Structure formats: C-alpha cells, structure tokens
Amino acid sequence: MTGLDWAVFAIYFGGVVGFALWQSRKNVGVEGYFLGNRRLPWGAIGLSVMATQASAITFIGTTGQAFDDGMEFIQVYLPQPLVMILLCVVFVPFFYRAKVYTAYEYLEGRFDAKTRSLTSLLFLISRGLAAGIVLYAPAIVLSVIMGWDEKVTILIMGVITIAYTMAGGITAVIWTDVVQMLMMFVGIAAALVILFGTLPPEVGVGDVVYIGGIQQMWSSIDWSWDPTNTYTIWSGMIGGFFLALAYFGTDQSQVQRYLTAKSLRDSRLSLIFNAFLKLPMQFAILSIGVLLFVFYHFERPPLLFNAAEVTMVHESERGAEFQRLELEHVDVHSLRREATLELLDVRSSGGDLTELQQRIGEYDGQLSGLRSDAKAIVSDVRGTSSNDVNYVFPSYLVRYVPAGILGLMIAVIFAAAMSSLDSELTALSSATVIDFYKRYIRRSADEAHYLLASRIATFFWGLFACWVALFAGRLGSLLEAVNQVGSFFYGSLLGVFVLAFLVKKATGDGAFWGLIAGMVAVFIVSITTDISYLYYNVVGTFTVLAVGTLFSRFSDRPEAVT
Amino acid sequence: MTDRTEPDDEDDGAIGIFPSWSWLYGAIIVYTVIAIALLHFFTVTLDFGLR
Numbered sequence: 029m030t031g032l033d034w035a036v037f038a039i040y041f042g043g044v045v046g047f048a049l050w051q052s053r054k055n056v057g058v059e060g061y062f063l064g065n066r067r068l069p070w071g072a073i074g075l076s077v078m079a080t081q082a083s084a085i086t087f088i089g090t091t092g093q094a095f096d097d098g099m100e101f102i103q104v105y106l107p108q109p110l111v112m113i114l115l116c117v118v119f120v121p122f123f124y125r126a127k128v129y130t131a132y133e134y135l136e137g138r139f140d141a142k143t144r145s146l147t148s149l150l151f152l153i154s155r156g157l158a159a160g161i162v163l164y165a166p167a168i169v170l171s172v173i174m175g176w177d178e179k180v181t182i183l184i185m186g187v188i189t190i191a192y193t194m195a196g197g198i199t200a201v202i203w204t205d206v207v208q209m210l211m212m213f214v215g216i217a218a219a220l221v222i223l224f225g226t227l228p229p230e231v232g233v234g235d236v237v238y239i240g241g242i243q244q245m246w247s248s249i250d251w252s253w254d255p256t257n258t259y260t261i262w263s264g265m266i267g268g269f270f271l272a273l274a275y276f277g278t279d280q281s282q283v284q285r286y287l288t289a290k291s292l293r294d295s296r297l298s299l300i301f302n303a304f305l306k307l308p309m310q311f312a313i314l315s316i317g318v319l320l321f322v323f324y325h326f327e328r329p330p331l332l333f334n335a336a337e338v339t340m341v342h343e344s345e346r347g348a349e350f351q352r353l354e355l356e357h358v359d360v361h362s363l364r365r366e367a368t369l370e371l372l373d374v375r376s377s378g379g380d381l382t383e384l385q386q387r388i389g390e391y392d393g394q395l396s397g398l399r400s401d402a403k404a405i406v407s408d409v410r411g412t413s414s415n416d417v418n419y420v421f422p423s424y425l426v427r428y429v430p431a432g433i434l435g436l437m438i439a440v441i442f443a444a445a446m447s448s449l450d451s452e453l454t455a456l457s458s459a460t461v462i463d464f465y466k467r468y469i470r471r472s473a474d475e476a477h478y479l480l481a482s483r484i485a486t487f488f489w490g491l492f493a494c495w496v497a498l499f500a501g502r503l504g505s506l507l508e509a510v511n512q513v514g515s516f517f518y519g520s521l522l523g524v525f526v527l528a529f530l531v532k533k534a535t536g537d538g539a540f541w542g543l544i545a546g547m548v549a550v551f552i553v554s555i556t557t558d559i560s561y562l563y564y565n566v567v568g569t570f571t572v573l574a575v576g577t578l579f580s581r582f583s584d585r586p587e588a589v590t
Numbered sequence: 591m592t593d594r595t596e597p598d599d600e601d602d603g604a605i606g607i608f609p610s611w612s613w614l615y616g617a618i619i620v621y622t623v624i625a626i627a628l629l630h631f632f633t634v635t636l637d638f639g640l641r
Contacts, residue, residue, distance in 0.1 A: 102629065109622045113615045241638035248629035261626070296611075303618050307625050389639055 029174070033435030040211070040439035044204050044446070045192050051203035052196025057475040061197035061482050062129055062458045063288050068202055070294035074301030076205035076451065077285050078309070081275075082212060084166035084445035085418075086313060092333075092417030094317020096399070098245035103264030104271070104562065105310045111272040112303035116296040118529055119277040124292045129462040131283040131525070138528040140536030141467070146543060147521055148463035151280055152456060154517045156489060159452040160496020165418065166445045167497060170438070172336045173422040182497045185445055190490030193450045194483045198288055201450040208443035215440030216312050218433060219421075223319040226428050228326050235372055236322050242385055243392040245318045256558040267562025270569055274518035278525050281455035320424055325368045327428075331357045331398060333419035337406045344409045350402060357398045364391035449493060457485040516554070519568020520546030526569065527576045535580040542576025 029037075059065055093101050128134045132148035163182055171178035192200050227236070240246055250260040257263070276282045276299070289295040331354045332338050341350045371384040399416075406414040425437050461482050470477070524543050527534045549571040550564045608614040 099629075099632075106622065106626060106629075109618045109625075113618055116611070116615070237636060238638055241636040244637050244639050246636035247633045249626065249633045293605075297605075300614065300618070304621065385638060 029434060029438070030431040032432040033438070036432060036435030037439050037442075040443065041188060044207060044443075045188060047207060048192035048196045048200035048204045052200040054199070058461075058478045058482060059129075060199070061479055062284065062454065062462070064197070064199040064202065066288060067290045068199065068288040070289055070297040071301065072202050072206050073285050073289055073294070073298035074305075075209040076202040076447075077276075077282060077298055077302050078305060079205035079209035079212070079444075079447035080281055080285065080451040081306075081448075082209070082309070082444055083162045083448035084441045085162065087212075087215075087441055087444055088165060088169055088418045088421060090310070090313050091317040091320065091421040092419065094245075094314040095320045095420045096317075096396075096417055097259075098240075098243070098318060098321075099248040099311075099314045100250060100259045102248050102307070102310055102314055103250070103259050103261055104268040105264075105307055106261070107265050107269035108272050108306050109303040111269060111276060112299045114273060115277055115299055119525070120286060120295050120299070121292060122529055123283060123287060124289075124295050128287070130280050130459050131278055132280070132459065132463050135524065135528060135539070136467075139534070139539045143524065143536050143539045143543070144463060145467075146540060147278075147524055148280075148459045150517045150521060151278075151459055155279065155281060155452055155456055156492055157496055159449055159456065159489065159493035162445055162448045162452065163493050164497035166441045169418050169422050170441070172334055172419065173426050174438075179498060182494055185442060185449070186490060186494040186497070189446045189449045190453065190487060193453045193490070194486045197482070198284065198454050201454050202285070202288065204450060205447045208447035211436075211440050211443045212447075213309075215437055215443075216309065216316070218436065219316050220312065220319065222429055222433060223316065223323060223424075226327075227323060230372060230376075231322075231326070235375065236319065238375070239322045239325055239368060239371075239388075240318045242388050243321070243396075245321055255560060255563060258560045258562070260560075263560040263562045267560060267565055270519055270522060270565035271562060274522035274565055274569070278518070278521045279455070280459050281451045284455050284458060285451070316421065320420060323424070326365060328358065328361050328365075330423075331402050332406065332414070332416045333423040334406075334414070334416045335419075337410065337414060337416065341402075341406055341409050346405050346409060350405050353398050353402050353405075357395065357402075360391055360394045360398065364388060364395065367391060453486050453489050453493070456489040457482050460485040460489070516550055516564065517547065517568075519550060519565030520572050521568075522565065523569040523572025523576065527573055531573070531577055531580070533580055534576055535583055537583045538576040538578075538580030539572075541579050542572040542574075545575040546572035 054060075054065075056065060090101060123131060123134060126134050126137060128137075130148065132144045132151065135147055136144035163186055167178050167181040167185065170176050170181055192204065224233075224236075237246070250257065252260055253262060254260065255263070286295040286298050289298060330338070338350075341347060367384055367387045371381060371388060374381055374384060403414040403416060406416070422441070425434055429437060461478060465481055465485070466478065470481075520543050523546050524539050527539050527542060546568040550568045553559065553567050554561070554564060603610070605611060605614050608617065
C-alpha cells in the first residue's frame with residue numbers, strides 16, 4: 029500500500045470512531061445503550077440492518093463464489109423481500125408492543141423462564157462463534173494478500189470496534205453502520221467501474237456479457253429438484269426463506285435494530301428498506317465475481333489465489349504434481365486468451381462464432397478442472413477443504429487497483445467486518461445482561477450499575493470474538509461456515525417463535541422440548557443425509573412446531589398467558 | 591417486559607406513494623416475482639454455452 033492508501037485508511041478509522049462517539053452523546057441509561065432510547069430514524073436502522081448482514085465475508089467469499097460458480101448464490105436471497113413482509117405483519121408487532129429489550133425476553137412472558145434462557149443461550153453460543161468468524165475472515169485473507177500479521181489485523185479491528193461499541197452502545201453502532209454501509213455501496217460501485225477499466229480497451233459491455241455466458245456464469249436460476257444441490261430455486265425459496273426469517277426474526281443482532289425505532293411504523297419501514305435494496309446489492313456483488321472471471325480471460329491468474337496454501341503444497345510431497353498442474357494451467361490459459369481475442373475480432377466483424385465458442389468453452393472447462401484438482405491437492409495436504417474462493421477478489425485488488433482506491437477497498441472490507449461485529453457485540457451484551465445477569469444474578473440495581481454491566485459484557489464478548497478469530501484457522505469456505513453454524517440452531521429457534529405467535533395453546537414445556545427435539549432432528553439430518561444445509565432450517569422449524577404442539581396438548585400445564 | 595401496548599395507528603394511512611400497507615406488501619410480492627422472472631430471463635438468454 030502507498031502513503032495515499034494509508035491516508036484513506038486512517039481517515040476511515042478516525043472518522044468512524046469520532047462519528048460513533050459524537051452520535052452517542054445523547055444516550056441515557058440502559059435503554060439508551062441497548063435501544064437508543066427508541067428514537068432512531070428508520071432510514072438509519074434500515075442501513076444498519078443491511079450492514080449487519082453484509083459482513084466482510086459477503087465481499088470476500090461471495091465474489092469468489094461467483095468467480096467459480098457464477099450467479100447461482102443469488103437464489104438464497106430471493107425470498108428476503110417476502111420474509112420482510114412476514115416480519116412486518118407478524119413478528120415486529122409482537123416484539124414492539126411487548127417493549128422488550130431482547131427477542132428472548134418475549135418468550136418468558138409467552139412461555140416461561142427456561143425457554144427464554146435456552147433460546148438466549150443458543151443465541152449467545154452461535155452468535156459468539158459467528159462474531160469470531162466475522163473478525164477472522166478479513167484478517168486471514170489480508171494477512172496472506174497484504175502480508176499483514178493476522179493477529180495484529182484481528183486485534184486492530186477488534187479493539188477499535190470494542191472501544192466505540194462500549195462507549196456509544198447501539199446509537200454509535202447504528203450510525204457507524206450507516207457510514208460503513210454507504211462505504212460498501214461506494215466500494216461495490218468502484219469495484220465494478222475499476223474492473224471494467226482494467227479490461228482491454230477493445231472489450232465492451234456486450235463482450236463481457238458474452239464471454240461470461242459461454243461458461244453460463246450469468247445462470248442465476250436452477251429449477252432442478254435435487255435436494256442435495258446446495259443452490260437451487262427451491263433450496264433458495266424454501267430453505268433460504270426459513271433461514272432469513274429465522275435470522276431477521278429471532279436473531280437478537282437484527283431484532284435489536286428494529287426495536288430502536290420510535291414507532292411500529294418506523295420499525296416496519298426499516299425492514300421494507302431492506303426488502304427493496306438487498307437483491308440489487310447482492311446482484312452487484314456477485315457480478316463483481318463474474319467480471320473477475322471475464323477479466324482473467326485476458327490476464328493470467330494464478331492457479332490458486334491463496335499464496336499460503338500454494339507454498340504449503342509446494343513444500344509437500346505432492347509439490348511436483350501441483351507444479352505440473354500449474355504449468356498446464358499456464359498453457360491452457362494462453363490458448364483461451366488467444367481464442368477469446370480472436371472471438372472479439374470475429375464478433376466485431378459479424379462472423380460465425382460457433383467454433384470459437386466451443387473452443388473457449390472447452391478451455392474454460394479444462395481450467396475449471398485444473399482448479400478443482402489443485403483444490404483437491406490442497407485439501408489433501410491441509411487436511412481440510414481449500415478456502416481459495418476467499419482470496420480471489422482481494423488478490424485482484426492488490427495486483428490491479430490504483431493507489432488510493434486500494435486503501436478505500438481495504439477500508440470497505442474492514443468496514444464490512446466492523447459493521448457486523450459491532451452489531452453482534454451489542455446484541456450479545458444485551459442478551460447477557462437482560463436475559464441472564466438482570467434475570468438471575470442482580471434483579472434490582474440502579475441504571476448506572478446495569479450500564480456498567482452492559483459495557484463489561486460488551487468488552488467480554490469483544491475479547492471472546494478476538495479469541496475465536498485467533499483460533500478459527502481451519503474452516504472451509506467462510507461464507508458457508510457461518511451459515512452452516514447458524515443453520516444448526518436457527519430453524520429450531522424460529523420454530524419456538526412461530527409456536528409463540530401462532531399456536532395459542534402452546535405451553536412453555538412444549539416450546540422447550542420442541543426446541544430440543546428440533547436441534548436433535550437437524551443434527552440427525554445433517555449426519556445422515558446430503559441435503560443442502562439450507563433445508564436444515566425447515567427441518568428444525570417444523571420439528572419444533574410438531575413436537576411443541578403435541579407436547580403442549582398432552583402436558584398438564586395451564587394455558588400460557590399471551 | 592411490560593404489558594403496555596401502543597395504539598395501532600400504523601395500520602392506517604398512506605405509506606409514501608402507497609395508499610396502505612397492503613399495497614406496499616403487494617408491491618414487494620410483485621417486485622420478487624419480477625426479480626425471479628428477470629433472473630430466469632438472464633439464465634436463458636445469456637447462456638452462450640454449446641452444451
């Protein structure tokens with residue numbers, strides 16, 4: 029990085045911290061710390077909802093996935109607008125009118141203390157681990173790409189985020205999320221413009237679309253019914269629907285956001301905002317990956333982008349085999365480059381493209397096969413699957429992006445990570461203090477005491493996230509890892525809330541044992557079948573509903589108060 | 591948690607350019623259908639492979 033890059037980077041950090049502290053000056057008490065005194069505007073909340081979901085993994089992992097597999101990942105996001113409707117109609121009114129601090133607090137009023145405590149505990153475990161992965165993802169990638177020390181990167185991001193979250197609470201978090209989300213929009217736009225700018229001058233938009241289309245990279249919808257196929261329209265619309273409903277409807281890091289609105293109407297509008305913006309944003313991010321795929325028709329990419337993995341394989345007993353793949357990759361890429369340039373000539377002169385299309389398609393297939401073989405060798409040597417997809421985009425940034433812009437893009441990756449981490453820290457802190465400390469340990473104390481406890485809890489979870497990040501080194505695709513961790517709990521948590529909202533005769537015992545049964549069912553399905561992890565949420569939700577309803581019917585407990 | 595409830599004044603009145611929440615929700619459903627149709631259109635028309 030040049031001096032200009034560092035200057036951009038420093039402005040980002042200074043600006044974010046200063047802005048966070050300035051915005052949080054009006055916070056009063058625990059309600060101010062966790063809910064911004066319920067007076068935040070819906071536009072800011074809406075951007076914060078988006079920023080919380082869009083972590084650095086979104087940029088790093090999603091672009092890499094699109095580079096390898098095209099646009100198919102967008103199918104997971106297709107049901108999100110519909111999910112927002114259901115949230116607005118069913119979930120938000122229940123939470124908002126109950127005047128709760130956490131989503132799980134609602135469950136004690138509806139069911140009992142043990143259901144509240146178990147759901148909150150599951151949230152703390154799953155979100156606490158996810159917070160570490162959110163921090164780890166950009167740190168490990170930047171350490172390989174930029175040569176930065178991984179531990180130092182984790183600690184810089186972690187310490188700064190902990191500091192402003194501790195000081196300013198949810199108000200600081202939401203307003204910094206606004207800035208960070210706007211930075212992400214700028215970053216996405218800049219990446220698309222820069223990618224077009226680094227293509228050869230004779231390559232137009234139509235050529236880009238055409239070259240991507242030869243390998244079906246724009247293919248976004250897969251109508252096949254195969255449940256073992258991870259991304260299809262059905263896994264997206266069914267599994268993705270339940271995943272999104274569980275995430276936005278039961279995860280405290282999202283529920284807390286729309287509880288900060290000054291009215292029910294504003295809570296709903298913050299989600300509607302997301303309903304309209306999320307799909308175009310995700311489409312743009314995935315397009316970056318496809319553009320990278322096209323870009324590397326003209327520039328030679330490495331066989332694998334993760335230099336650390338490549339070095340590890342070179343030094344292993346399979347090093348010679350890997351080198352042969354690299355040499356073959358160079359040869360095939362040269363042939364594809366020549367064929368692609370020839371195709372551009374023929375296209376501009378209106379000639380027949382059939383033979384060239386076929387040749388390029390074959391080369392694409394060969395290169396893709398070589399990359400798969402290389403990843404298999406890495407998996408064999410490492411003992412875990414290759415996470416090369418996370419290195420594709422950062423590698424491009426370092427090699428091809430001009431000074432100043434590189435600093436901006438790296439700051440955007442940091443912004444994405446920090447905007448997710450800060451939300452998770454306030455959510456983890458609120459669940460710890462409201463659902464456990466205030467509920468079981470210190471039931472009555474003054475505001476100052478709980479405020480101090482809240483800041484200490486934020487600090488603790490920040491340290492925990494850093495600790496997880498420092499030891500999270502052996503995961504595959506980070507993107508899927510985070511979703512998979514969530515999928516073990518999310519569906520069952522959603523089942524409990526649906527039981528609370530829709531099944532009037534459901535009891536606390538029914539909800540509690542339904543939740544246990546849901547998680548067991550998901551675990552059994554995960555180890556005995558190959559179905560897409562997106563369906564785990566469906567299994568969890570329906571198991572909780574079925575077992576919870578049956579158990580409630582046959583248990584002797586009186587009907588719960590609604 | 592309290593049992594306090596707010597008056598449900600949000601269900602009435604216009605929401606921006608939409609006459610009511612129902613219209614807004616309807617627009618979101620149409621938006622989703624159009625998005626799927628558009629992506630399907632891309633999938634079919636931007637496939638230049640010879641397979």
